[in-house]
Amino acid sequence: MRRLAAILLGASLAVAAGRPGAALASGPGGSPHLMTKPDGSLDKKVCEACHTADMGLVGKKADSCILCHGASPHSGAMEHMQANPAKVADLLSTRPKGGPALPLAENGGIWCGTCHIFHDPKVLGEKWLEHGWVPPDSGLSGVVREGVVRRWDAILAARGAKGPAGSWATKGTRQLRMPYEGGVLCLQCHGALR
Numbered sequence: 131m132r133r134l135a136a137i138l139l140g141a142s143l144a145v146a147a148g149r150p151g152a153a154l155a156s157g158p159g160g161s162p163h164l165m166t167k168p169d170g171s172l173d174k175k176v177c178e179a180c181h182t183a184d185m186g187l188v189g190k191k192a193d194s195c196i197l198c199h200g201a202s203p204h205s206g207a208m209e210h211m212q213a214n215p216a217k218v219a220d221l222l223s224t225r226p227k228g229g230p231a232l233p234l235a236e237n238g239g240i241w242c243g244t245c246h247i248f249h250d251p252k253v254l255g256e257k258w259l260e261h262g263w264v265p266p267d268s269g270l271s272g273v274v275r276e277g278v279v280r281r282w283d284a285i286l287a288a289r290g291a292k293g294p295a296g297s298w299a300t301k302g303t304r305q306l307r308m309p310y311e312g313g314v315l316c317l318q319c320h321g322a323l324r
């Protein structure tokens with residue numbers, strides 16, 4: 131059962147998140163994660179979206195994301211943020227050696243930045259993925275997607291409204307510390323499921 135749950139969560143992780151609209155400092159294309167000016171230098175104005183003038187953080191690490199993305203941007207995010215730090219340490223202790231760092235929250239728990247890169251690669255040399263990934267329309271992920279859309283539409287219909295209630299992401303994000311494809315990221319902690 132555990133394995134199936136992980137696959138289902140993965141298939142649903144790519145539900146399109148609401149586009150944040152905070153009128154804060156942002157880089158090219160409105161993303162504060164792109165921090166390079168056209169001349170190739172770092173745009174220090176963008177740092178202000180999350181950093182104070184002396185480059186401290188305004189609150190806890192996760193606060194700097196939740197401000198724009200909300201606390202539950204996609205399925206699985208909230209559950210992981212609430213995972214017991216002792217359990218996180220336990221799972222990470224079985225992690226294959228030599229992979230990129232998966233930085234933890236202040237209390238040793240998981241936060242957005244455990245899975246995601248949020249700085250421009252120019253800031254700390256963290257490499258974004260070459261390309262994003264979306265689960266295929268066929269097979270299990272296709273069935274899950276259809277089922278979710280049907281459920282959402284039924285919820286709307288029960289309130290006398292008409293769909294579509296939501297849409298699926300059409301491109302995956304490059305801002306992950308390791309690829310989601312093939313379970314690479316997830317198996318860092320859930321390798322024992324293999």
Ligand code: HEC
Nearest residue numbers: 162165172173174176177179180181191194233248249253
């Ligand atoms: C989207 C939010 C966000 C933006 C925008 C941002 N940072 Fe950060 N930055 C963070 C967070 C959160 C941390 C703490 C990460 C940690 O401790 O794991 C951090 C940490 C850092 C660190 C310390 C890294 C370390 O490993 O100790 C540096 C240096 C840094 N940021 C530079 C910058 C610069 C320069 C900019 C602007 C060009 C910038 N940041 C923009 C969120 C942001």
Ligand code: HEC
Nearest residue numbers: 150154160161162179194195198242243246248303304305
């Ligand atoms: C000032 C608002 C703001 C803050 C703060 C912020 N983000 Fe974002 N983020 C955005 C916007 C806007 C986009 C959408 C960019 C786009 O559509 O290309 C985005 C996109 C993303 C994406 C997906 C990019 C893609 O490929 O579609 C991830 C992952 C992400 N942010 C993670 C984080 C994390 C982690 C933090 C905290 C460290 C954070 N964000 C803080 C505004 C913000």
Ligand code: HEC
Nearest residue numbers: 143146147195199203207210241242245263299302303310
């Ligand atoms: C356990 C790992 C994990 C954690 C924790 C996590 N994410 Fe994600 N996130 C993912 C994966 C996997 C995807 C889907 C990747 C893809 O599109 O290929 C994703 C996708 C996203 C996207 C893009 C959604 C889209 O529309 O394509 C955003 C934005 C995002 N995450 C923000 C956050 C924020 C903010 C937090 C913290 C509140 C967070 N994530 C916590 C793994 C995680």
Ligand code: HEC
Nearest residue numbers: 132135136139140213214217218221232244315316318319
């Ligand atoms: C940094 C470690 C880490 C990463 C990376 C990670 N997880 Fe988890 N995950 C956890 C922890 C800790 C729990 C809570 C386990 C508990 O309380 O027993 C958890 C719980 C879960 C659960 C709830 C079921 C259970 O086993 O309790 C699912 C499903 C899950 N993760 C799927 C994923 C998927 C899919 C990914 C990749 C997108 C992923 N995880 C990435 C650490 C991680």
